[in-house]
Amino acid sequence: MTIKVLGPGCMNCKTLERRTLEVLSEINLKAEVQKVEDLDSIVGYGIMRTPGLVIDEKVVWQGGVPTKERIKELIGSVAQKGVAS
Amino acid sequence: MKEWQKFLILAGIFLIFYFAPIDAAVVTSSISAGLVLLQEYARLHVLTCLVPAFFIAGTIAVYVKKDAVMKLLGPTTKKYIAYPVGSVSGGILAVCSCTILPLFTGIYKRGAGIGPAVAFLFTGPAINVTAILLTSSVLGWDFAVGRLIAAMVISIIAGLLMAFVFREHDRKTTENGFATGLESDVPYSNLTVTFFFILQLAVLVIFGLSIDPSLKAILIILLVLATAGIVIFKFRKEHTMEWFRETWNLTKKIMPYLFAGVFIAGMIETLVPEDVVTGLVGQNTFLSNAIASTFGAFMYFATLTEVPIIQKLMGLGMGRGPALTLFLTGNALSLPSMIVLFKVMGKRQASVYILTIMSLSVIAGWLFGEVI
Numbered sequence: 001m002t003i004k005v006l007g008p009g010c011m012n013c014k015t016l017e018r019r020t021l022e023v024l025s026e027i028n029l030k031a032e033v034q035k036v037e038d039l040d041s042i043v044g045y046g047i048m049r050t051p052g053l054v055i056d057e058k059v060v061w062q063g064g065v066p067t068k069e070r071i072k073e074l075i076g077s078v079a080q081k082g083v084a085s
Numbered sequence: 086m087k088e089w090q091k092f093l094i095l096a097g098i099f100l101i102f103y104f105a106p107i108d109a110a111v112v113t114s115s116i117s118a119g120l121v122l123l124q125e126y127a128r129l130h131v132l133t134c135l136v137p138a139f140f141i142a143g144t145i146a147v148y149v150k151k152d153a154v155m156k157l158l159g160p161t162t163k164k165y166i167a168y169p170v171g172s173v174s175g176g177i178l179a180v181c182s183c184t185i186l187p188l189f190t191g192i193y194k195r196g197a198g199i200g201p202a203v204a205f206l207f208t209g210p211a212i213n214v215t216a217i218l219l220t221s222s223v224l225g226w227d228f229a230v231g232r233l234i235a236a237m238v239i240s241i242i243a244g245l246l247m248a249f250v251f252r253e254h255d256r257k258t259t260e261n262g263f264a265t266g267l268e269s270d271v272p273y274s275n276l277t278v279t280f281f282f283i284l285q286l287a288v289l290v291i292f293g294l295s296i297d298p299s300l301k302a303i304l305i306i307l308l309v310l311a312t313a314g315i316v317i318f319k320f321r322k323e324h325t326m327e328w329f330r331e332t333w334n335l336t337k338k339i340m341p342y343l344f345a346g347v348f349i350a351g352m353i354e355t356l357v358p359e360d361v362v363t364g365l366v367g368q369n370t371f372l373s374n375a376i377a378s379t380f381g382a383f384m385y386f387a388t389l390t391e392v393p394i395i396q397k398l399m400g401l402g403m404g405r406g407p408a409l410t411l412f413l414t415g416n417a418l419s420l421p422s423m424i425v426l427f428k429v430m431g432k433r434q435a436s437v438y439i440l441t442i443m444s445l446s447v448i449a450g451w452l453f454g455e456v457i
Contacts, residue, residue: 015330017264022404039186039429040188040190042187043195047187048192049155063152064146067323067327
């Protein structure tokens with residue numbers, strides 16, 4: 001699983017990155033976390049309101065910092081689909 | 086930063102303190118003027134204006150639904166809707182300045198096109214709720230409203246102009262819009278959020294009223310209790326925590342720069358000779374507005390610091406017209422932001438944008454100085 005945190009480097013983007021890493025270590029899931037800071041790539045995902053969260057190239061969140069519970073759900077839903085297919 | 090750069094900075098500071106005439110009258114008087122202005126802000130503006138304003142900005146960041154606004158800036162929106170929305174949406178969408186560029190790029194390349202994107206880019210920093218509230222607290226409502234309306238009108242004219250000049254470059258296809266419908270919006274009705282917002286705004290307005298102090302205290306306690314009531318009984322705890330986090334982040338980001346700016350503004354008052362200010366920007370002429378416009382375009386003002394600086398420049402005799410001009414370009418342009426603009430928009434578009442903004446600001450400032 002590849003998780004991308006999209007944002008040009010403001011406080012909220014850093015908070016989202018930190019929370020994502022915390023969630024991953026809590027649920028013991030191995031995933032690659034990338035930070036995308038380039039504006040054109042961010043906009044390329046259709047994300048305007050940063051920070052955004054992209055899991056396996058699919059936009060799952062934008063425009064705010066989700067709670068850790070919510071991040072768990074987002075990762076969980078993608079992980080389940082991955083198993084099903 | 087490289088090691089030798091650190092060394093040079095340290096050596097520079099050492100040399101300043103070694104040779105500076107610390108007890109010369111001009112040094113001591115300007116430092117004490119800086120301290121006096123800091124105390125004025127601490128006593129008059131922090132509790133009654135800035136603290137509520139930061140909470141209001143936090144409310145906008147967390148509770149106000151933004152997907153609906155974003156849709157109005159999409160590729161299929163009618164132009165006569167996209168322009169006005171672009172010019173006011175900065176106040177809702179861009180609470181923090183670092184969100185402005187992604188939004189601008191997005192509206193430009195995937196949304197309503199260059200015109201509305203430019204309108205958004207120009208008003209984004211100026212229409213910021215804390216900036217408007219602090220302006221009205223320090224300089225009065227006429228300045229806050231003048232600044233707001235001038236920014237909106239200029240942004241629409243500049244947007245239309247840019248769209249006309251670069252009509253061939255604007256994207257014409259309407260495929261791939263924005264990613265919307267993701268659940269980042271909070272699940273409360275618009276009515277609740279609006280009420281919550283108005284309660285906080287009312288706290289700030291009542292602080293500014295000159296009414297009987299005990300009546301004022303009672304009203305403010307009631308409003309704060311009502312706000313707390315909504316937070317406790319209506320909102321989920323996770324959202325409240327986000328609200329506090331956003332408010333605190335904003336405070337951390339803005340306050341240190343603001344206090345530094347206030348101190349510098351206080352020093353300006355004694356360091357800059359009065360006749361220089363009155364000579365250059367004292368009258369409401371075309372030339373003095375042009376000087377203010379150019380100065381504002383190159384000078385970098387950290388968020389909110391334009392307010393104490395302009396306050397003190399006006400104390401030294403700056404006219405009302407040039408002051409408004411300085412507000413307009415000072416917020417929207419700076420040397421660092423110009424460099425970014427050249428990278429994002431390209432040379433030609435960025436030059437046209439910068440020149441348009443500078444000349445429109447001169448006209449707006451001149452009108453404000455003449456009429457109001």
